[in-house]
Every structure is written in C-alpha cells, then in structure tokens.
Amino acid sequence: MGAVELVIAKNPDPDSTLPYLVRLPMAGGLVFRTKGTWPRTTALYCHPVSLQEWPAEPEIVEIVPLRSCERRGAAIDVVADRGREQRSQIVFTKARGRDMVFWQAPRTRRQARPDVQVPTARAAGIRNLEILIDTRERYAYQFGAQQVSTTKRTLPSGDYAVTVDGSVVAAVERKSLEDLVSSLINGKLRFALGELSLLPRAALVVEERYSKVFALGHVRPAVVADGLAELQVRWPNIPIVFCETRKLAEEWTYRYLAAAHHWAAAEAATVARIGVGESGAVGGPARPDPSTAEVRAWARSNGLDVPAGGRLRPEVFQAWRDADLG
Known part of the structure; x- marks a missing residue:
C-alpha cells in the first residue's frame, strides 16, 4: 500500500467562500x-x-501523512502522523433538517456532534420505537411511559432488542440481583455475554444498586464483585449497568436501545453517502503513542544513550518513529 495522505489544496473557484479543498483517502477519494x-x-x-x-x-x-483514516459510525476519524495536531474527525450531522459536514479536532468537537439531534423527551428523537421482547422473558418491561411498540419474538440473545432493515443491531439482557448472582455462579452469565458479543451493540442491565452486591449474605460479595469485573474485562464492549430500581432499569433499556437504533440507522445512511464499506478503514487502525518508558526500553535495547529517568530528547522519539515506520 502506498503512502496514506490527507491533501489540502487551494480552491481554484475565485467566487467560493471556502478557499481550500481537502481530499481524504477513502472511497477512491x-x-x-x-x-x-x-x-x-x-x-x-x-x-x-x-x-x-x-x-x-x-x-x-x-x-499531511496519516497513521489512519477510518470511518466510525457517522464520522471519519483522521489521525495525522506528526508530533502535533494529530487527531481530527469529519462528522456527518444534521442542522435545521439539512445534512451537514464538519471537520473538528478534540478542542472543537463539542461544536459538531455526529448525527446527534437536540435532546427531546423521546429517546434519540424517535417517535415510535419498536422493541422486540424475547418470548422467554417472564416479567417483561411494558414501556408504558415511553413511546414504543413491542413485539414478542424469540431472540438469539438478550431479552430486548431493536432492528434496522430486519437485522438485530442491539440487545439488552435484564437481570435482577438474585438472577445476576445465580447466573454468575453457575456459569450461565458467561455464555449469555458470549452470545451478546456477537451483536453490534449489547448491554447487561441490573435492577439494583451496585452497593447491594456487598450486602449479600448467601454468597461472598468478593466472589461476585471479582466475577463481574472479570466478565467486564473479558467483554469490554458489553457494559454492565446497575440501575437501582426496576423502573430506572426499564428507562435505561429504552434509552440505550433507542440510541443504538439511531446510531445504526445513521451509520447506514453515512455509508450510503460517502460510499465506504463496513470497515471504512484506510491505513489500518491507529496505534496508540508509546509511553516514555516503552521508548526508553527500546532505545536502550538499540544501544542509544538515554537517562534512567525524566524526559527523553525529541530525537529519541523520532528515532523510534523512524524505526517503527521502517
């Protein structure tokens, strides 16, 4: 693969109020x-x-040489391969009902949010969200206070789900504290999270406070706390959310599924607009910058004279970058 670059040129149109042209290395340009x-x-x-x-x-x-240029949902993350001004984002959003695009950096990102509308009483602004409820869910949420319609259906994983174009895009597994502890001890929870991990987005909601874990009497609280921590590390993309009460858990489930539905629909629309496939990546995923300790260890292993502590000279970091790119 050749060099991945963001190219900025002068706009040859003298009547344009936008004096520059920016070319991204995606979808042919x-x-x-x-x-x-x-x-x-x-x-x-x-x-x-x-x-x-x-x-x-x-x-x-x-x-501008790039370390990566990758679509994430309704935005394109652009990471420059240089010491300063590295990260920016092209966001596809809406303003006053019109499709708009903004180029933002970490300092300016609050001024343009990817496909997020002004908050309303409805989650994600969806007038009537359809939520699928697993037929095996015994005490299902009714979502009576929310503007949703529900449909009973056998789900491959989770208790509640939403779909876009017929495909499940997000699901939520509901647990009372008693059910959470039981399924954690007998191993069923591990298999449930493994199945949820196959979906684009998923979460586990618990109808209780986290502090109640440490008030358990029939099982050692540390066993439960350690088990939950291990599961969260094993599946970091599946949040385990304690919502204090059943009512709050129902509200959180509604908001989460609505946000996931909105994100998935916006992602599909953005893919259609910019013509980028599912991966949407150029140059591979961005690697995190190395720590000073990592560069120090690399320098010593390569015979460079570096101090035992404190800052490293800029040329040492540059030598690491040159070796990494080479």
Whole structure:
C-alpha cells in the first residue's frame, strides 16, 4: 500500500467562500470545500463535492501523512502522523433538517456532534420505537411511559432488542440481583455475554444498586464483585449497568436501545453517502503513542544513550518513529 495522505489544496473557484479543498483517502477519494487547513480553534464547515472537482494540477497547500483514516459510525476519524495536531474527525450531522459536514479536532468537537439531534423527551428523537421482547422473558418491561411498540419474538440473545432493515443491531439482557448472582455462579452469565458479543451493540442491565452486591449474605460479595469485573474485562464492549430500581432499569433499556437504533440507522445512511464499506478503514487502525518508558526500553535495547529517568530528547522519539515506520 502506498503512502496514506490527507491533501489540502487551494480552491481554484475565485467566487467560493471556502478557499481550500481537502481530499481524504477513502472511497477512491473524498473531496470537500472548507475554510481552513486544520480545525485549530473552531470546527470547520465542509461542503462535499465530487471527485471531478479536484484540479488536474492542484496548487498544493499541505500534504499531511496519516497513521489512519477510518470511518466510525457517522464520522471519519483522521489521525495525522506528526508530533502535533494529530487527531481530527469529519462528522456527518444534521442542522435545521439539512445534512451537514464538519471537520473538528478534540478542542472543537463539542461544536459538531455526529448525527446527534437536540435532546427531546423521546429517546434519540424517535417517535415510535419498536422493541422486540424475547418470548422467554417472564416479567417483561411494558414501556408504558415511553413511546414504543413491542413485539414478542424469540431472540438469539438478550431479552430486548431493536432492528434496522430486519437485522438485530442491539440487545439488552435484564437481570435482577438474585438472577445476576445465580447466573454468575453457575456459569450461565458467561455464555449469555458470549452470545451478546456477537451483536453490534449489547448491554447487561441490573435492577439494583451496585452497593447491594456487598450486602449479600448467601454468597461472598468478593466472589461476585471479582466475577463481574472479570466478565467486564473479558467483554469490554458489553457494559454492565446497575440501575437501582426496576423502573430506572426499564428507562435505561429504552434509552440505550433507542440510541443504538439511531446510531445504526445513521451509520447506514453515512455509508450510503460517502460510499465506504463496513470497515471504512484506510491505513489500518491507529496505534496508540508509546509511553516514555516503552521508548526508553527500546532505545536502550538499540544501544542509544538515554537517562534512567525524566524526559527523553525529541530525537529519541523520532528515532523510534523512524524505526517503527521502517
């Protein structure tokens, strides 16, 4: 694979109020008109244009080498391969009912949120969410206080689920504290989470406070606490949420499923808009920056003279980057 780069050029259109063109290395090349070369102090509005608008002989302003360029839901994460101003994000959102695109950095991300609308009484602004309830759920939530419709159906995993285009996109497993402890001890909970992990999004909701775990009398609290911690580490993408009461657990389940449905629908729409497949990745996933201790150990193993503690010279980090890229 050749070099992965973000290219910034001058917009040849003299009448445009957006003086720059930005080209991302995705889907054959995504091109936007924009106001700046990087979202340093504010989020930059981006106007999508066709690839044909990219000049045959562009007046290049800057070429930014990238460590990764990857779509995540309704946004594209862009990680530059340089010491400063590394991370930014292209977000596809809506404003006043119109599709809009913003380029933001960590300092400016609050000004443009990926496909999130102004909060309303309805979760994610969905007027009538359909929630599937597993036929084996004995004391199912009724969702009487929420604007939802429910359908009984045998689910492959979880007690409650939502679908997009006929496919389950998220599920929630409900547990009382007694059921949680029982299934944890007999091993059933491990298998349940394993099945939930096959879904795009899933969660486990518990109808009790976490503090009640340490008030258990028929089993050692430490056994339960350690077991839950081990399961959370084993399946970090499945949150275990304690919601104090059954009513709050029902509300949380509704909000979670609505948010997951909204995210999945927005993700599908974004894929259609930008023409990027499911992985949406260029250059592979971004690697985290190494710690000073890791670079120090690498330098010593390669015969470089570095101090036993404190900061390392910039050239040592540069040597590590050069070796890593090589």
